Amino acid sequence: MADFCLKCFNETWNKNLTEEQVLLCTDFCEGCAEEKPCVILVYDDKRRPCKFKLTSFFKRK
Ligand SMILES: [Zn+2]
Numbered sequence: 523m524a525d526f527c528l529k530c531f532n533e534t535w536n537k538n539l540t541e542e543q544v545l546l547c548t549d550f551c552e553g554c555a556e557e558k559p560c561v562i563l564v565y566d567d568k569r570r571p572c573k574f575k576l577t578s579f580f581k582r583k
Pocket residue numbers: 526527528529530531551552553554555558
């Protein structure tokens with residue numbers, strides 16, 4: 523599974539999420555190639571955690 527820090531996540535998926543819209547956990551960022559707080563969960567507009575795993579979120583090709 524690819525993990526990305528918030529900056530790489532936004533760049534990769536062309537999003538503009540803030541730290542308050544995601545749950546971060548220290549992991550290995552594939553973009554920076556170093557340990558950073560990585561996005562593991564994205565909240566929806568009402569601050570509810572989206573139930574999908576990021577892996578399934580990334581599956582759309
Ligand atoms: Zn990164």
